[in-house]
Amino acid sequence: MTEPEGYQSREQAARRSRKLRDLALMLPICGAIAFVSPVLDAFESANADIAHKVVYVFGCWIVLIVCAFVLSRALRAEIRDK
Amino acid sequence: MTLSFNVLLTVSLVYVGILFAVAAISERRANRGEWAFLRSPVIYTLSISVYCTAWTFYGAVGSAARGGLDFVAIYLGPTLVFIGWWWLLRKLVRVGRKQRITSIADLISSRFGKSGGLAVIVTILAVVGTTPYIALQLQSLTLSFSVFTADMENAPAPALTAMWIAMGMALFTIIFGTRNIDANERHYGVVTAIALEAIVKLLALLSVGIFVVWGVAEGPADIFSRMDPQAFQTHHLFSPRWTTLVFLSATAIICLPRMFQVVVVESSAERHLATASWAFPLYLFLMSLFVMPIAIAGLDILPEGSNPDLFVLTVPLAAERESLALFAFLGGFSSATSMVIVAAIALSTMVSNHMVLPAWLYLSKNRNSETEDVRRLLLRSRRLSIAGILALGYFYYIFTGGLDALASIGLIAFLGVAQVLPALLGGLFWKNATRVGAMAGIVSGFIVWLYTLLLPSFEGEFLLNDATLEFGLFNLGALRPYALFGSSIADPLVHATAWSLGINTILFIGVSLFTVPSAIERLQAVQFVNVFDRSISSRTFSRSATAEELLVLAQRILGRDEAFRLFETEAEAQGKAGVLPEPTNDFIASLERKFSGSVGAATAHAMINQITSGEAVSVEELIAVADETAQIMEYSARLESQSKALAETAQQLTQANEQLKALGDQKDEFLSQVSHELRTPMTSVRSFSEILRDTRELDEDRLRNFSAIIHDESIRLTRLLDEILDLSFLESGKVQINLAQVRLQEVAERAVQSTQTMAEQAGTLVVLEPSLARFTLRSDFDRLAQILINLLGNAIKYGSGSDPEVHVSARKRRAEVLIDVSDNGPGIPKEAENRIFEKFARLAQGNSSGSAGLGLAISREIAKNLGGDLVYVRSRTGSIFRIRLPLAER
Numbered sequence: 001m002t003e004p005e006g007y008q009s010r011e012q013a014a015r016r017s018r019k020l021r022d023l024a025l026m027l028p029i030c031g032a033i034a035f036v037s038p039v040l041d042a043f044e045s046a047n048a049d050i051a052h053k054v055v056y057v058f059g060c061w062i063v064l065i066v067c068a069f070v071l072s073r074a075l076r077a078e079i080r081d082k
Numbered sequence: 083m084t085l086s087f088n089v090l091l092t093v094s095l096v097y098v099g100i101l102f103a104v105a106a107i108s109e110r111r112a113n114r115g116e117w118a119f120l121r122s123p124v125i126y127t128l129s130i131s132v133y134c135t136a137w138t139f140y141g142a143v144g145s146a147a148r149g150g151l152d153f154v155a156i157y158l159g160p161t162l163v164f165i166g167w168w169w170l171l172r173k174l175v176r177v178g179r180k181q182r183i184t185s186i187a188d189l190i191s192s193r194f195g196k197s198g199g200l201a202v203i204v205t206i207l208a209v210v211g212t213t214p215y216i217a218l219q220l221q222s223l224t225l226s227f228s229v230f231t232a233d234m235e236n237a238p239a240p241a242l243t244a245m246w247i248a249m250g251m252a253l254f255t256i257i258f259g260t261r262n263i264d265a266n267e268r269h270y271g272v273v274t275a276i277a278l279e280a281i282v283k284l285l286a287l288l289s290v291g292i293f294v295v296w297g298v299a300e301g302p303a304d305i306f307s308r309m310d311p312q313a314f315q316t317h318h319l320f321s322p323r324w325t326t327l328v329f330l331s332a333t334a335i336i337c338l339p340r341m342f343q344v345v346v347v348e349s350s351a352e353r354h355l356a357t358a359s360w361a362f363p364l365y366l367f368l369m370s371l372f373v374m375p376i377a378i379a380g381l382d383i384l385p386e387g388s389n390p391d392l393f394v395l396t397v398p399l400a401a402e403r404e405s406l407a408l409f410a411f412l413g414g415f416s417s418a419t420s421m422v423i424v425a426a427i428a429l430s431t432m433v434s435n436h437m438v439l440p441a442w443l444y445l446s447k448n449r450n451s452e453t454e455d456v457r458r459l460l461l462r463s464r465r466l467s468i469a470g471i472l473a474l475g476y477f478y479y480i481f482t483g484g485l486d487a488l489a490s491i492g493l494i495a496f497l498g499v500a501q502v503l504p505a506l507l508g509g510l511f512w513k514n515a516t517r518v519g520a521m522a523g524i525v526s527g528f529i530v531w532l533y534t535l536l537l538p539s540f541e542g543e544f545l546l547n548d549a550t551l552e553f554g555l556f557n558l559g560a561l562r563p564y565a566l567f568g569s570s571i572a573d574p575l576v577h578a579t580a581w582s583l584g585i586n587t588i589l590f591i592g593v594s595l596f597t598v599p600s601a602i603e604r605l606q607a608v609q610f611v612n613v614f615d616r617s618i619s620s621r622t623f624s625r626s627a628t629a630e631e632l633l634v635l636a637q638r639i640l641g642r643d644e645a646f647r648l649f650e651t652e653a654e655a656q657g658k659a660g661v662l663p664e665p666t667n668d669f670i671a672s673l674e675r676k677f678s679g680s681v682g683a684a685t686a687h688a689m690i691n692q693i694t695s696g697e698a699v700s701v702e703e704l705i706a707v708a709d710e711t712a713q714i715m716e717y718s719a720r721l722e723s724q725s726k727a728l729a730e731t732a733q734q735l736t737q738a739n740e741q742l743k744a745l746g747d748q749k750d751e752f753l754s755q756v757s758h759e760l761r762t763p764m765t766s767v768r769s770f771s772e773i774l775r776d777t778r779e780l781d782e783d784r785l786r787n788f789s790a791i792i793h794d795e796s797i798r799l800t801r802l803l804d805e806i807l808d809l810s811f812l813e814s815g816k817v818q819i820n821l822a823q824v825r826l827q828e829v830a831e832r833a834v835q836s837t838q839t840m841a842e843q844a845g846t847l848v849v850l851e852p853s854l855a856r857f858t859l860r861s862d863f864d865r866l867a868q869i870l871i872n873l874l875g876n877a878i879k880y881g882s883g884s885d886p887e888v889h890v891s892a893r894k895r896r897a898e899v900l901i902d903v904s905d906n907g908p909g910i911p912k913e914a915e916n917r918i919f920e921k922f923a924r925l926a927q928g929n930s931s932g933s934a935g936l937g938l939a940i941s942r943e944i945a946k947n948l949g950g951d952l953v954y955v956r957s958r959t960g961s962i963f964r965i966r967l968p969l970a971e972r
Contacts, residue, residue: 021168028166035158036328040320050150051306053319054374057154061161061367068165068360075168076356 020074027067034060090230090408097412098250101419104278105258105271112270120270121350123357128277129344130362131284133160133335134369135215136222136418137492139283140391142370146377147390155324157370159331161363167355171345173510174336175355176613178346182679185432186342186502190524192683193509193610194517195603201436201684203521204502207528208339208432209471210536211498212425216475217482218491219418220244222391226414229395230407244479251422252472259427260464268348272423276344279416284368286413290394291372293406294379298397305375308382322576330493330579333500339428340421347428422472430467435682438463443688456638460681482540493575494535497582501527504587508594513607515590518597523590527582530566535578538563602687625670625694629662632673635693639677639686648676670694755922759802763795770795805936809921812943819862819947826857826901830890833870837878844886846878851891857899859967861948866967869941869952873903873963876937881907881960897969898950904962915954 033039035057112120119125138156145153163170183189187208191201224240224247258271299305335341349355380393384400394414398407442459504523508515564574571577599607629649636645646661653663663669670690677686770788774780780788811817830850834841841848859866870890877888885906892901910918919942922935938952945952950967 024166024168028162028169031158031162031165035162036320036325038320040324050309053151054306057151057158057319058367058371061158061363064161064165065360065363065367068363071165072167072356072359076353079172079353079356 017078020071020078023071024075027064027071031060031064034064087231090227090411093408093412094415097415098254101275101278102254102257105254105275108274109258109261109271112268120268120274123351123354123361125273125277126349126354127358127361127365128280129273129348130341130358131280131365131369132276132340132344132420132424133338134280134283134366134417135421135492136219136226136414137215138369139287139414139417140222140226140394141492142373143377143380143393144389144391146373147381147393151319151374152324152327153373154370155327156331157366159328159333160335161366162328163332163335164359164362167359170336170510171355171359172352173613175346175349175352177510177610178349179352180613181609181683182675184347184435184679184682185428186337186339186499186506187432187436188678188682188684189342189346190502190505190509190520191436192678193606194505194515194520195600195606196683196687197517197521198436198440198684198688200517200521200524201432201682202440203524203528205429205432205436207501207524208499209429209474210532211495212339212429213471213474213478214482214491214536215495216422216425216472217479219422220248220475220479223247223415223418225389225392226395226411229392229399230411241480244476247419248472248476251419251426252469254419255423255426255430255468255472256465259423259430259468260461268350269427272427273344273348276420276424279420280365283413283416284365286410286416287369287372287394289406290398290410291375293401293403294372294397295375297403298379298383298401299375302375305378309378322571323573326573326576326579327493330496330500330575333503334496337499337502337506338496339432339499340424343424343428343431422475426468426471429471430464433467433471434460434463435685438467439681439685440688443685443692456681457641490539494539497535497575497579498528498531500579500583501531501586504583504590508590509607509610511611512594513604513611514594514599515607516594516597516599517603519590519592519594522593523586526589527586530582530585531578534563534566534581535574538574625667625690627665627670627690627694629665631693632665632670633662635689636673636677639680639689648673752921756806759922760799763799763802767792767795767799802936805940809936809940809943812940812947815947817947819865821860821862824859824861824863824866825855826859826892826899827855829863829866829870830854832863832867833874833890836867836871837874840875840878841888844878844881846881846886846888848874848878848888849890851889854890854892854901857892857894857969859899859969861967865944865948869944869965870901870903872937872941873965876963877903877905877907877961881905894969899967899969901965901967902955902962903965904957904960906960909957909961910954912956915956918954919952 040056108120142153142156177183178189181189181192183192185208187201187204190204191197194200221244224243227243228240255272258275259269261269261271295302295305299308335345376393376397377390380388380390380397384393384396388396394410395407398404398410439456439460501524504527505515505520509520564577565571566577566581569577569581571580633645633649636648639645640648649661649663652669653659653661656663656666658664674686674690677689680686681689770792774785774788774792808817827850834848834850837848840846874888874890878886881888888903888905890901890903892899894900919938921939942952945965945967948967950965953964953966955962955964
């Protein structure tokens with residue numbers, strides 16, 4: 001009985017680590033979409049107020065940092081130094 | 083400005099003293115092996131902040147005052163690279179650690195077949211790209227000094243200030259940056275001092291920012307309301323220039339020599355990257371948080387025409403906060419010095435490893451240079467290079483003397499080192515990239531960069547004159563530096579980026595596709611691209627050298643003690659006495675890696691090859707390297723193993739079939755045997771009972787005799803049927819086994835009792851050895867006795883000869899008890915050994931004794947049911963039957 005369970009949990013762990021890696025790839029892509037794409041201009045259409053832009057850029061930035069923090073906690077377990 | 087120059091000087095000198103002390107203390111702690119703090123991810127992250135130079139410290143505010151949010155792009159690029167650490171930086175750091183990479187030039191050279199030429203090219207590129215950057219730091223430092231000395235009459239000339247600063251930094255770098263020549267052994271002193279400087283510059287900028295927002299203005303809303311809408315002309319953020327800035331800054335965080343130094347070379351553990359992945363973007367975020375408010379405040383309160391690049395200093399000074407201004411000055415000082423120090427270390431490593439050392443090796447080729455110490459040469463050349471690089475930066479500063487706004491030179495440098503990027507990424511992810519391709523890409527990109535960006539930045543003063551700038555080289559319109567081939571990109575930076583990196587990438591890929599990599603290139607390509615693949619062992623070339631020669635070389639590069647220690651360890655690992663190990667290929671390869679940590683991959687490879695004979699690549703190695711071939715080989719190997727498995731299965735099936743057939747035959751034979759065995763007693767019973775029935779007058783004796791025969795025969799029949807029944811139960815495993823603690827001695831005594839009459843009749847002596855008394859088993863008493871009775875019976879029956887004797891003994895072997903029943907009879911003929919355990923196997927025809935020949939078969943089945951076995955052991959003195967039984971578990 002224990003063997004299928006062990007197998008299942010291994011399978012789950014593998015799936016989790018695959019998801020984490022995919023997320024690690026997604027994060028810089030999301031960042032690039034937020035910062036280096038026309039999305040950037042969508043926020044300054046009507047009244048071109050610089051304060052709005054500042055809030056948008058810094059807001060996205062801090063969200064990315066928080067995501068990176070959460071992700072790095074999870075990914076750290078996958079690193080085996082030596 | 084009431085702050086006296088003397089106070090400024092004193093504070094600076096004290097600060098420098100603190101930096102020296104911190105560096106010295108960390109070096110001492112590192113020497114004592116107290117790593118914990120020095121190797122923490124916090125120190126690592128802070129050291130990466132050498133990215134924030136004086137250019138960003140002062141220049142970001144200037145840039146914000148001139149162009150609004152554009153300055154953020156310089157921080158967003160590194161942010162994207164760091165949050166994507168898992169895909170690029172991790173691989174870079176892993177490769178750097180595995181290959182003991184000492185610099186970016188070393189990385190490129192090592193990847194493309196340890197090419198010395200590529201290393202030189204990248205080194206030149208790095209020096210050309212970094213020198214203006216160092217000049218920029220000197221300029222910003224003297225500028226910030228001049229803010230405080232503007233009203234003074236006896237103020238020192240900027241050139242003099244710059245010289246003192248350059249000399250001070252050279253001294254610091256030489257003292258703490260050239261402690262050891264192994265660039266892979268981290269510079270703990272330098273790194274810790276830089277971490278301290280990182281904290282100072284962050285706190286300084288935050289303090290000024292907080293002061294501006296809540297001291298000068300009344301909160302964030304107030305600051306933004308003071309903004310002059312005219313000053314911050316809003317244009318679309320997303321523009322070619324913005325994209326270029328993000329891209330170049332992302333490139334710079336990997337390709338700048340100083341960034342490569344702190345991120346890859348000085349990294350002590352991969353998991354530090356996990357922390358830096360969010361902590362470094364956070365650092366950048368904090369560094370840029372107050373840039374806009376400071377710029378707005380500067381434009382608001384300072385007189386028109388003030389240099390926005392100095393707002394960080396002048397805003398607090400205008401508000402008469404001298405101590406805050408002083409703190410800000412220290413922040414800028416930290417930014418400049420940390421950049422210059424790390425850049426000088428990185429460049430000096432490159433120059434001495436890739437230029438000075440190879441040149442010296444070449445020049446000393448004809449001399450007897452075997453005994454010369456490479457270490458001393460290397461240290462001296464590193465120190466000289468540091469001084470030389472700082473001198474170069476200083477003269478550059480004197481020569482260009484404050485030409486542009488600070489920021490433009492920084493970006494020019496970014497694009498210069500970005501020329502390495504295609505070769506770097508290709509090297510990490512594309513196995514077919516070749517050395518020639520990398521060279522073509524880097525050189526072409528370098529030339530285009532020089533022509534379209536660096537040389538024009540001198541505004542006609544150097545090499546390119548005004549006419550060339552305006553009308554193109556040789557008056558060819560297609561060669562106008564700012565409009566190459568008639569392209570109409572307004573921004574020179576975007577223009578130069580597109581052309582230089584475009585041509586670079588196309589040539590890199592194109593030439594790579596049309597050239598064939600050498601064996602060593604392929605070898606390194608696999609090592610780099612598949613660095614996470616555990617199955618890729620470090621393949622090595624077959625080279626041969628004597629251990630003595632290797633030791634001499636190792637002493638020259640690593641020093642006497644280290645070399646001996648290394649060789650002794652290896653000799654010990656090989657199990658050899660003495661100092662000198664066998665110079666195996668693996669050992670030579672590991673030595674080469676060790677050397678490359680000191681002198682770079684290309685030089686290490688060349689030096690080893692000088693003393694080894696024949697860099698032969700065997701066929702297997704080539705096959706392993708060539709990818710497609712390897713895949714085909716692997717596929718065919720897999721096919722082979724599959725077909726082998728199929729053949730095995732087929733053979734097993736044939737065997738099973740044969741066994742089945744044999745079983746069927748056995749069954750038939752068994753049936754005929756049984757009927758035969760039953761028939762014999764039946765016949766006699768029938769005939770004697772017929773006599774009894776038909777003969778009227780039988781005397782008493784004969785009557786008793788005949789009925790005794792009938793009785794005996796029916797007993798024999800019953801026994802035979804019992805035995806057959808017993809055997810079938812035993813074979814099917816349905817038999818009941820009553821396990822209990824059984825003393826072997828008692829079992830044997832019972833068996834002797836049962837066979838006593840037989841033994842007396844045959845005159846056989848049965849001896850129970852004392853060893854039997856030592857064993858107690860968990861077994862079935864009656865069944866065990868049954869085996870022994872059977873064996874004793876056989877031994878007595880067949881052990882003919884004079885003075886027949888039977889011995890029963892026991893001994894332990896591993897977890898088993900071996901009980902031997904041995905006689906001194908004639909033994910069993912060799913050809914019959916296999917048959918004795920078969921059913922109805924009676925060997926000697928004449929020696930029939932009324933048994934059906936099932937005894938041994940039954941005994942063996944019992945032994946198997948008891949968890950053991952019964953075997954026949956051939957012996958010269960008779961036959962031995964051995965019962966193997968498991969020992970009782972305690």
